[in-house]
Each structure stands twice: as structure tokens, then as C-alpha cells.
Amino acid sequence: MPRVLLIEDHEGLRESLELNFKQKGWDVVSTSSGEEALKLLEEEKVDVAVIDKKLPDISGISLIERVRAFDDIPVIIITAYGNVEDAVNAMKKGAWDFIEKPFEPEFLINRVERALREVSLRKKKEIEEEPEIVGRSPSIVKAKELALKVAPADTTVLLLGESGTGKELFAHLIHKRSKRRDGPFVIIKCAAIPETLLESELFGIEKGTATGVEGRVGKFEVADGGTVFLDEIGDLPLPLQAKLLRVIEEKSFERVGGRRRIKVDVRIIAATNKDLEEEIKKGNFREDLYFRISTFPIHIPPLRERREDIPVLAEHFLKKYSAAMRKKIKGIRREAMKILMEYPWPGNVRELENVIERAVILAEGNYIEKEEIILPAGERKEEIIPLKELIKKVEREAILHAIELCGGDKEKAAEMLGITLRTLYNKLKEVEDGS
Known part of the structure; x- marks a missing residue:
């Protein structure tokens, strides 16, 4: 339910507006004092503020910036003493709108509704754009x-x-x-x-x-x-x-x-x-x-102190890199997840992301297999791998690591590895083909 802060010292108008706002289904917090409003804002969360320009203790214009400091609340100034200069000054201070009295309650309600829609759209956009902190621990x-x-x-x-x-x-x-x-x-x-x-x-x-x-x-x-x-x-x-x-x-x-x-x-x-x-x-x-x-x-x-987040983080990175590489990988095999759960992750979430990215590159089927989870030497407790397969894995790891160190510059990576650029591309093709 939207919550509106109403600051109006005229008791009759305040009660009338409060009634109209409540009939719209809004929660209303009202007061006749600017200082009292600031105290309320420390305890109450509101979506829009409607402020009379002329208050007994503080100017409504000077109140704009102080109110907006609380979560960037849209402020609508109402006044019986309006002029162009006041309106310009209010907008410069950050007011969302400036309305002169007398006005029909429906007109003000319409302006508040528009401000609420803008707040809702802004919050939705912020949620879509903001970084995602993954984890439930x-x-x-x-x-x-x-x-x-x-x-x-x-x-x-x-x-x-x-x-x-x-x-x-x-x-x-x-x-x-x-x-x-x-x-x-x-x-x-x-x-x-x-x-x-x-x-x-x-x-x-x-x-x-x-x-x-x-x-x-x-x-x-x-x-x-x-x-x-x-x-x-x-x-x-x-x-x-x-x-x-x-x-x-x-x-x-x-x-x-x-x-x-x-x-x-x-x-x-x-x-x-x-x-x-x-x-x-x-x-x-x-x-x-x-x-x-x-x-x-x-x-x-650190990741080792929130191991319960490893599966959800791994799935998050799996979706990210599967989409980026246009692969239809459905999930991670239980044996592969067991390896992820047992590893101490000294490089934390960043290291887990790198491991999953490599696994997606290496994946040949619809699921990440344990063989595609490549960790630093000595960290995997599993059966002996045939020498040919082990060499291939080390080779893959070295190539991917070199490309990462060189910021994606394959020519520099080839030089670092002491191989030709053509050899590097051939090796990468082998990785992509799963051969």
C-alpha cells in the first residue's frame, strides 16, 4: 500500500485531504509541523510527500532537500502564496511538482498518483539494473x-x-x-x-x-x-x-x-x-x-564460511555462461557438485565463477560432469586419470588461464605460452569440440 506524508498546518484542509487520500486506499501520515515531519521520516517509510509552502516552524521550500534525503522521496509543494519565482525555486531545490491553492482534491490526487507511478517505475528499473548478491546463508x-x-x-x-x-x-x-x-x-x-x-x-x-x-x-x-x-x-x-x-x-x-x-x-x-x-x-x-x-x-x-551458497552460486554462473555461449546446459551432476562442495575456495566467489565458466566451455552434454570441473592440482580427490587425458586437461587449463591473464588477447597469450597463434586457435577448437 502506498504511503503519503502530508504536511499542512490548516487543520480543515489537512483533514479533508487525508480523507480523500485514504479513500484512494493510501496509507497517510500527517502533521502540521515541518520538524515533526522530519522526526516521522526517521521512523516511517513514505513514498510521496505533500508539503504546504508556508508552515509555522519551517518553510516548505527549505524542507524539500531535507525530506528528499530520505530515500529520494518525490515532494509536491502546495501553496496559496504561489508565484513563478517560488515555483522555479522549488523545482531547483528538487520538488517534483508545485500546485497553487485553491485546487480540486481530484487534481492533487492525480498528481500524487503520477508521482507514485514514477517511484514504482524507478524502483523497478533500479532492481533490474542493480548488481545481484547471490546467496541465502x-x-x-x-x-x-x-x-x-x-x-x-x-x-x-x-x-x-x-x-x-x-x-x-x-x-x-x-x-x-x-x-x-x-x-x-x-x-x-x-x-x-x-x-x-x-x-x-x-x-x-x-x-x-x-x-x-x-x-x-x-x-x-x-x-x-x-x-x-x-x-x-x-x-x-x-x-x-x-x-x-x-x-x-x-x-x-x-x-x-x-x-x-x-x-x-x-x-x-x-x-x-x-x-x-x-x-x-x-x-x-x-x-x-x-x-x-x-x-x-x-x-x-569468505565462501568457505557459507558453503550452503555454493550450489545456488554455481547454478547462477551456469545460467550466465550457458546463455553467453549459447549452450543449453541444464544443470550440474551430483558428482561434480560434490567436488565443488568439498573444495576450500581460497579465491572465493571469483574462483568459483572462473571454474564454472571453464566447465561451460568444456561441457559436451546437457550437464556439467565431474571431469569438466578443473581445480588446482592436488585439490581433487578422485580416481587416477589416464596420462593422455591429464595432459589434455592441463593444456586446456594453461591456455584458458593465459587468455584470462592477457585480458582476452589471444596473440599475447600464444606468446606467453611459447606457441604460435595458429596452434592456440587449433587447441581452442579442440576445447570447443570437446576432442
Whole structure:
């Protein structure tokens, strides 16, 4: 049932509108005070707010941004003192509509219905577009619940978990459910960028800093109005930690070689697979920065601690890669699933996804067989495989791994393996043919 917040100080009009709204089957939360409305919003979830412009304690116009901060609620302003300037001002503040009194109740109801439809469509679109966190185990459900609770706030979030647990997926989910959802989502992999380039990558560089140097905008400027995801923040060098702290505290920075302070409005989500408290003791991480980024920590469990999610994750990846490769694979054999359930998954969900992707490539029938589950040497407890078959499997694994390492560049992969490009294509054809 849709819920409407009505803020109107005229008792007769408030009661009349409340009655009309309830006759439409809507749940109504009403008050005559702006401050009281803000208190209600902390406890009640509403879909649309109808606000009188002139309230006894606070202006309805100044209330728009504060109300919209709660899950981006559409706000309809009603007023007996309207003019073009007020309407423009209200729209700039984020009002969904501006209606002058007197009006027929049916007219306002029509506008509220349109706002509710827009909210419904937006939420449906967000659900379709947002990253899917797969799993039913209590630990992953709890992590997702925390992510959804913190998403509407602008709080800095710290995602804690081993490599491959899905920290980037969680960061993307938080961004998609935040009021910054329409802004950029910028990923910075602190461990992947050379230290000498990291500062200019983050904060940009002024033109003419050195001979022949062109000016460049950094990731933080690109992310203005959106979210910055700092992956593996534990690998950020100490000098840059100080600069990042300043960005968080002052929302501004200088480009490399520049003096002009650049203002930015970004939300920061950080992630690490390190124990930052231990890193602080070792002198590798700033304590003041840690306190700033750990306002809202979320622990993402490793796959070995949520084994009940392995079958559902495996089926999820099976559908994904079967569709991508246009194969009609119906499922995973019990013996193959047993292997997946017994493996410790040091690479977590990412490793499971890679294993299923390879299995789909190798699959010859309608089901994934145990022979198509390729794990690192020494992890499979099974019968001795004939040498010829074993060589073929190792060969397949090496080729697929090389292509993955080279980002899909087959020419580079062939060079890495010490074979010709033609040989690589022949081997890939053998893999696809199942020979």
C-alpha cells in the first residue's frame, strides 16, 4: 500500500485531504509541523510527500532537500502564496511538482498518483539494473541488509573481506541504492596502479607541470556528484593517505603541480583484504584515516564460511555462461557438485565463477560432469586419470588461464605460452569440440 506524508498546518484542509487520500486506499501520515515531519521520516517509510509552502516552524521550500534525503522521496509543494519565482525555486531545490491553492482534491490526487507511478517505475528499473548478491546463508543476508541500510545515507563505508568475496559488487549495490545513483561510480584499484602514477590518477595533473605534460582530470573530479570506490585501500601509500584524508575532511584537493583547490562532492566506499588495525601498528596505515573510513564497516564472508551458497552460486554462473555461449546446459551432476562442495575456495566467489565458466566451455552434454570441473592440482580427490587425458586437461587449463591473464588477447597469450597463434586457435577448437 502506498504511503503519503502530508504536511499542512490548516487543520480543515489537512483533514479533508487525508480523507480523500485514504479513500484512494493510501496509507497517510500527517502533521502540521515541518520538524515533526522530519522526526516521522526517521521512523516511517513514505513514498510521496505533500508539503504546504508556508508552515509555522519551517518553510516548505527549505524542507524539500531535507525530506528528499530520505530515500529520494518525490515532494509536491502546495501553496496559496504561489508565484513563478517560488515555483522555479522549488523545482531547483528538487520538488517534483508545485500546485497553487485553491485546487480540486481530484487534481492533487492525480498528481500524487503520477508521482507514485514514477517511484514504482524507478524502483523497478533500479532492481533490474542493480548488481545481484547471490546467496541465502545468514552471513551474506546480513551483509546485504547492512549494505541496503547504509545505502541511502552519505556515510563512508568500509567493506572488509578476502579477495574474490564480492566487495566491488557490494560497493556497486550501495551506489545503486543511494541518492547518488544517477552520478558516476568510479573504481580505483589502489594495488593495481604503480605508486609513481597513483597520485595523478586520483587527483589529476596540471598542464605544464613538466615539459610536454598535458593536463589531466583525476578520478575524484570524474566522480563529482557520485561515488568513489577505493579498492584495496590498505595498499595506498602513506603520502596519499594524508591527501585522501584531506579530501574526506575538506571535500577539496589540488592536482599534482597545481595550487588551485578543487571542490568535489563524492561519497567514498573503501575496501580491503587486510587487517587495517594491524597495519596501523606496523606504521603502514594512518589511524586518523582509518577512523574516517570505518564509520560503517561491513564484513563480507569468505565462501568457505557459507558453503550452503555454493550450489545456488554455481547454478547462477551456469545460467550466465550457458546463455553467453549459447549452450543449453541444464544443470550440474551430483558428482561434480560434490567436488565443488568439498573444495576450500581460497579465491572465493571469483574462483568459483572462473571454474564454472571453464566447465561451460568444456561441457559436451546437457550437464556439467565431474571431469569438466578443473581445480588446482592436488585439490581433487578422485580416481587416477589416464596420462593422455591429464595432459589434455592441463593444456586446456594453461591456455584458458593465459587468455584470462592477457585480458582476452589471444596473440599475447600464444606468446606467453611459447606457441604460435595458429596452434592456440587449433587447441581452442579442440576445447570447443570437446576432442
